[in-house]
Amino acid sequence: MHEERWDAAACLARIRAGDEAAARQLVARLSPLILKLVRAHLPRRTSEEDLVQTVFMRIFAKFDQYSGTVPLEHWVSRVTVNTCFNQLKYERVRPELRWADLSLEQEEVLRDLAANTDPLPAAQNYAARELVERLLERLNPEDRLVITLVHLEEKSLEEVRRLTGWSTTLVKVRAFRARHKLKKHLKFLLQEGKP
Amino acid sequence: MKNMDHTLDRLLRAAAAAGRDQAVEVPFAIEARVMGGWRVAGAGGEPLSLLPIFRRGLAFACLLMLAALILGATRIHDLTSERWTYSNAVASLALTQ
Numbered sequence: 001m002h003e004e005r006w007d008a009a010a011c012l013a014r015i016r017a018g019d020e021a022a023a024r025q026l027v028a029r030l031s032p033l034i035l036k037l038v039r040a041h042l043p044r045r046t047s048e049e050d051l052v053q054t055v056f057m058r059i060f061a062k063f064d065q066y067s068g069t070v071p072l073e074h075w076v077s078r079v080t081v082n083t084c085f086n087q088l089k090y091e092r093v094r095p096e097l098r099w100a101d102l103s104l105e106q107e108e109v110l111r112d113l114a115a116n117t118d119p120l121p122a123a124q125n126y127a128a129r130e131l132v133e134r135l136l137e138r139l140n141p142e143d144r145l146v147i148t149l150v151h152l153e154e155k156s157l158e159e160v161r162r163l164t165g166w167s168t169t170l171v172k173v174r175a176f177r178a179r180h181k182l183k184k185h186l187k188f189l190l191q192e193g194k195p
Numbered sequence: 196m197k198n199m200d201h202t203l204d205r206l207l208r209a210a211a212a213a214g215r216d217q218a219v220e221v222p223f224a225i226e227a228r229v230m231g232g233w234r235v236a237g238a239g240g241e242p243l244s245l246l247p248i249f250r251r252g253l254a255f256a257c258l259l260m261l262a263a264l265i266l267g268a269t270r271i272h273d274l275t276s277e278r279w280t281y282s283n284a285v286a287s288l289a290l291t292q
Contacts, residue, residue: 031221056229120209128209151207
């Protein structure tokens with residue numbers, strides 16, 4: 001939309017000087033990215049709009065910390081992921097997920113997973129996503145974040161390292177442990193649903 | 196367990212595909228709220244923007260306090276050395292007379 005040579009540094013300087021048009025331009029440019037990240041990491045009990053606004057307020061307040069050595073979008077992604085992560089910490093880990101808590105579509109996904117080894121049909125993608133999100137609620141914020149980044153957003157280790165500030169080894173260890181926990185929760189559900 | 200790995204992979208792949216399909220359309224309300232927040236912050240209503248000023252003020256107050264302490268200590272030192280010289284002069288005068 002604003003691809004014609006957008007100068008981030010100049011835009012930030014204009015915003016610092018109180019230029020509302022520049023602020024509006026920045027908001028229009030960054031909103032899709034921030035909204036996408038917020039939706040991917042959204043804590044259940046937080047409003048999407050509230051979190052996007054919090055992220056933007058942090059960005060406006062922390063302009064001075066942006067060095068300009070990396071693209072603005074990278075810096076903004078990191079601020080967004082950290083804001084979501086901090087919000088997740090306020091949410092308590094929920095107890096075991098039971099078959100009775102699931103919707104009919106989510107139950108269908110589980111039945112398909114148990115019945116064969118083929119990839120799930122595309123029509124079940126949204127139900128699968130919802131099911132994974134419900135399973136993720138049983139994990140702590142770090143595990144939840146790493147599973148979302150690695151498996152749902154399909155980010156590379158380097159991208160996860162950059163977004164979280166964790167070392168590559170820590171990302172690998174956390175991803176492995178989180179996956180193991182997720183597997184345990186899924187196994188519990190599958191066993192519970194067996195006739 | 197290997198079978199469970201495969202099952203989890205299938206579930207995660209389907210979930211990731213659902214995420215890829217999602218179109219991101221920013222509701223107007225979000226932009227309006229963010230711009231409203233920016234205006235308030237610009238008018239000095241945002242507490243975060245006051246923090247750097249407060250920090251600088253605190254640092255300046257600390258520097259002033261340190262300078263006052265150094266100045267006070269120097270003055271005390273000068274006074275005590277003056278007294279020492281005065282008492283020596285009196286004693287010396289008494290001895291010579």
